[in-house]
Amino acid sequence: xxxxxxxxxxxxxxxxxxxxxxxxxxxxxxxxxxxxxxxxxxxxxxxxxxxxxxxxxxxxxxxxxxxxxxxxxxxxxxxxxxxxxxxxxxxxxxxxxxxxxxxxxxxxxxxxxxxxxxxxxxxxxxxxxxxxxxxxxxxxxxxxxxxxxxxxxxxxxxxxxxxxxxxxxxxxxxxxxxxxxxxxxxxxxxxxxxxxxxxxxxxxxxxxxxxxxxxxxxxxxxxxxxxxxxxxxxxxxxxxxxxxxxxxxx
Numbered sequence: 001x002x003x004x005x006x007x008x009x010x011x012x013x014x015x016x017x018x019x020x021x022x023x024x025x026x027x028x029x030x031x032x033x034x035x036x037x038x039x040x041x042x043x044x045x046x047x048x049x050x051x052x053x054x055x056x057x058x059x060x061x062x063x064x065x066x067x068x069x070x071x072x073x074x075x076x077x078x079x080x081x082x083x084x085x086x087x088x089x090x091x092x093x094x095x096x097x098x099x100x101x102x103x104x105x106x107x108x109x110x111x112x113x114x115x116x117x118x119x120x121x122x123x124x125x126x127x128x129x130x131x132x133x134x135x136x137x138x139x140x141x142x143x144x145x146x147x148x149x150x151x152x153x154x155x156x157x158x159x160x161x162x163x164x165x166x167x168x169x170x171x172x173x174x175x176x177x178x179x180x181x182x183x184x185x186x187x188x189x190x191x192x193x194x195x196x197x198x199x200x201x202x203x204x205x206x207x208x209x210x211x212x213x214x215x216x217x218x219x220x221x222x223x224x225x226x227x228x229x230x231x232x233x234x235x236x237x238x239x240x241x242x243x244x245x246x247x248x249x250x
Contacts, residue, residue: 044202051155052199052210055133062116063193063214065100068183069141070221081143085115087183088146089193092161093119095146096189101139110139115149120161128157128200159207160198165190189216 009017069085085097095117103110115138123132133156138149165181168191181190192215198207 041203048199048202048208052197052208055155056195056197056210056212059118059195060212060214062098062100063096064217065098066096066189066216067099067113067218068097068189068221070223083141084143084145085141085183086145087181087189089163089165089181089190091163091179093117094163095136097141097145101137113141114139115141115145117146118154118161120158123153123156125156127202130157130159130200132156133158133161155199157200158197159200160196162196164194166192166194188221189219191215191219
């Protein structure tokens, strides 16, 4: 007895197959959509962490290479106006001279010295409500250490940008961290600078927090003439006297 294999699918079989295919397709699309959404959220969060790390690394590197030049007496100056360097730090603003400048163009008339400043200012970014951290850089040292150069935004959505300065002349403890520092008052750079940076998370919730410290390698003013320049502050004059009276260790 022969069986007939030429009959087709019934309507019910076709409808069941379509329902199964539709269900599987919807499940796959939902899974793909969730995967893409998760990937986007993770990428945005990683980008935010990368921004914070790069800003912290750059500022730390520039602070480690911060410099001060001792002011040359007017009678010995070879140029007028004379180059001035300052280190002035507030809780949310700082400017200083550094040797961390990178020359990006070949044969550009630049050195590794530059004036750098960081400060907070209200931004117009729609994604974040926080302020914007700006950077000012003057590629040449001049007689106006707090002005000049180019300004551009570094990172947006900043909730906290806090700077603290370690005064090693004080007792060890929290009192040694100062909220301000001026090289004109202290006649040298701080022993360490602690920076706290908090960025708004692109996913909401707790901010992303970075804390780092940087110690300037050369704290005292660099003399560019043979004779020692008299310090302007009493603390500097006391240190100079101590250095002259100290007995060299054998």
